[in-house]
Amino acid sequence: MSVALLEARGLRKHFPLRGGVLQRTRAWVRAVDEVAFQVRAGETVGIVGESGCGKSTLARLLLRLVEPDAGHVWFDGEDVLRALPSRMKRLRRDMQLVFQDPHASLNPRLTIEDAVAFSLLVHGVRRAEAREKARMLLGRVGLDPRLYGRRYPHELSGGQRQRVNIARALVLDPKLLLLDEPVSSLDKSVQAQVLNLLQELKAERALTYVFISHDLNVIEYVSDRVLVMYLGRVVESGTADALAESPKHPYTQALYASAPSMDPDRRMERPPIAGDPPNPINPPSGCRFRTRCAFAMPKCAEAAPAPVAVAAGHDVACYLYDEVRT
Amino acid sequence: MSILALPTGVGVVVGAPLSYWRTVAWRLSRDRATLVAGSLLLLVVLSAVLAPWISPHDPNAGSIRQRLAEVGAPSHVLGTDEQGRDMLSRLLWGGRMTLLAGLTPVLVAFVLGTVLGVSAGYAGGITNTLVMRTMDIFYAFPAVLLAIAISGALGPGLPNTLISLSIVFIPRVVRVAESATVQVKGLEYVAAARASGAGVWQILRHHLLANILGPVLVFASTQVSLSIILAAGLSFLGLGVTPPAAEWGLMLNTLRQSIYVNAVVPALPGLAIFVTSMAFNLVSDGLRDAMEIRA
Numbered sequence A: 001m002s003v004a005l006l007e008a009r010g011l012r013k014h015f016p017l018r019g020g021v022l023q024r025t026r027a028w029v030r031a032v033d034e035v036a037f038q039v040r041a042g043e044t045v046g047i048v049g050e051s052g053c054g055k056s057t058l059a060r061l062l063l064r065l066v067e068p069d070a071g072h073v074w075f076d077g078e079d080v081l082r083a084l085p086s087r088m089k090r091l092r093r094d095m096q097l098v099f100q101d102p103h104a105s106l107n108p109r110l111t112i113e114d115a116v117a118f119s120l121l122v123h124g125v126r127r128a129e130a131r132e133k134a135r136m137l138l139g140r141v142g143l144d145p146r147l148y149g150r151r152y153p154h155e156l157s158g159g160q161r162q163r164v165n166i167a168r169a170l171v172l173d174p175k176l177l178l179l180d181e182p183v184s185s186l187d188k189s190v191q192a193q194v195l196n197l198l199q200e201l202k203a204e205r206a207l208t209y210v211f212i213s214h215d216l217n218v219i220e221y222v223s224d225r226v227l228v229m230y231l232g233r234v235v236e237s238g239t240a241d242a243l244a245e246s247p248k249h250p251y252t253q254a255l256y257a258s259a260p261s262m263d264p265d266r267r268m269e270r271p272p273i274a275g276d277p278p279n280p281i282n283p284p285s286g287c288r289f290r291t292r293c294a295f296a297m298p299k300c301a302e303a304a305p306a307p308v309a310v311a312a313g314h315d316v317a318c319y320l321y322d323e324v325r326t
Numbered sequence B: 001m002s003i004l005a006l007p008t009g010v011g012v013v014v015g016a017p018l019s020y021w022r023t024v025a026w027r028l029s030r031d032r033a034t035l036v037a038g039s040l041l042l043l044v045v046l047s048a049v050l051a052p053w054i055s056p057h058d059p060n061a062g063s064i065r066q067r068l069a070e071v072g073a074p075s076h077v078l079g080t081d082e083q084g085r086d087m088l089s090r091l092l093w094g095g096r097m098t099l100l101a102g103l104t105p106v107l108v109a110f111v112l113g114t115v116l117g118v119s120a121g122y123a124g125g126i127t128n129t130l131v132m133r134t135m136d137i138f139y140a141f142p143a144v145l146l147a148i149a150i151s152g153a154l155g156p157g158l159p160n161t162l163i164s165l166s167i168v169f170i171p172r173v174v175r176v177a178e179s180a181t182v183q184v185k186g187l188e189y190v191a192a193a194r195a196s197g198a199g200v201w202q203i204l205r206h207h208l209l210a211n212i213l214g215p216v217l218v219f220a221s222t223q224v225s226l227s228i229i230l231a232a233g234l235s236f237l238g239l240g241v242t243p244p245a246a247e248w249g250l251m252l253n254t255l256r257q258s259i260y261v262n263a264v265v266p267a268l269p270g271l272a273i274f275v276t277s278m279a280f281n282l283v284s285d286g287l288r289d290a291m292e293i294r295a
């Protein structure tokens, strides 16, 4: 097995919530806590979790758009968080992000051709050449540059904008693409088209994907391996098949049970999760899922369980599986 | 940032690009009230600019025998003032002064305020706190009071008027520029630009300024009418332009005692101030609507 293309270890980001006249920190939003995982070249790693569990923050940490409070990120063997500005600029060509909100992710004052070409201009490509390449990529993602190139984002539909976002992310020929809920805001039929486009592009350009979504069906469809996040922590990780067949963590079990499944045997076998997710501001002590967990024990409140391997490449952070290790 | 609604009839041609500014121009061309106010404004500005060539008399040459002539008097179309100086000439020359004293501070405030506001908004943290709290100190005073206080301290004269009015308007522009910057900075397309490796200047130039200059410009344009009134007001109080120069506020002051002798002539400078500031207001309203910026 090749070395990891992307590796994160101990990533943590807590946002201060300030208030009052002196802007003192009132509380901390524990958006991402002790997240560690690897992405091997060529695979698709899915990250799934409820809204607000820190998926977008994690993506931004990996790209160093937000500086983490602690932890390490390596890309292609290089320490991303230690990279000097010039080196960082070079690294950014290799890891790109498709943003979540197709309405806010395009500058309303740039034509889509210029929006895609901008990244190339940043890296010193001449304007004419950058435009040419941008037009070529727009064509590849299904937007005829002669019809759409000179248009502004407000003239496009959500699906078309998301195609522009994909073109913009690919124009620098990255090795790794992070996709932050790329299809969540789209209609079902458009979702399928965009997902198929992404699969084609991946094969064509030998890309590696980190695919973020709250939709388990989408995650199961695209991913080789899946990370399940709950309130800023990874609770379980394993191959997509292993998780679908034998989810271990009570949260994962509930998640798979509540997703409308194609397989009647799996449907509603387990109770769906009770209650709303607790707030990432002052989350529960110890295991963050314990307040909604049917198997909660006294020690769950004491300390967060460390990930345990229940099978090769299948890790669970839950005390129910502690005996496996000992 | 608001998403532009497509005006019907434009942009439906497949492949026809419709730039933002063309949409704005198209909208303005449909707005009657703004067009009328704009034409009026153009007239005022042109007549002020051309005053040296079009005014029939020397604005400062009086005549004891012809004091307070009625409107329509021979060779004095708009009458004469209390020193027998031709009103039309003085209004034309006065417009120069009033517009200069009204527009310059807003222009200065637009430039300096945008620089300060964008810097504070983009830098955030302690820089932001320092800049914004300092602005709040000035912003806490009512505009008129602040203008009078600074002018009073600096003494009369056109340069001091310009300085004091600039100080009045800078904090206002800074606030608008800062909040627009903070808003745009948090949008995903700015993060996307950073993710592609763009530096601060490239982001400022291509992504931030392009999206905040519009709203800040519209805000600045709403301040012009206030600035004109303040400039005239300072002169009226003897804190602005000094006699014998013609300036609308000053003219209003010196003609004030003559109102019982001749009611029409003393009202003319007031009318000029009113019409000009109204026209500026209407035009900036129209501009705001055309650019779809919510106040």
Ligand SMILES: Nc1ncnc2c1ncn2[C@@H]1O[C@H](COP(=O)(O)OP(=O)(O)OP(=O)(O)O)[C@@H](O)[C@H]1O
Binding pocket: A015, A016, A029, A030, A031, A049, A050, A051, A052, A053, A054, A055, A056, A057, A058, A100, A214, A280
């Ligand atoms: N810049 C920030 N400042 C303060 N809090 C933040 C910031 N960014 C994110 N958060 C908080 O961190 C938590 C995680 O946010 P994040 O956007 O990463 O969630 P998400 O999993 O992407 O959710 P969604 O599915 O809604 O996109 C949320 O509670 C959010 O309010």
Ligand SMILES: [Mg+2]
Binding pocket: A055, A056, A057, A100, A180, A181
């Ligand atoms: Mg998100």
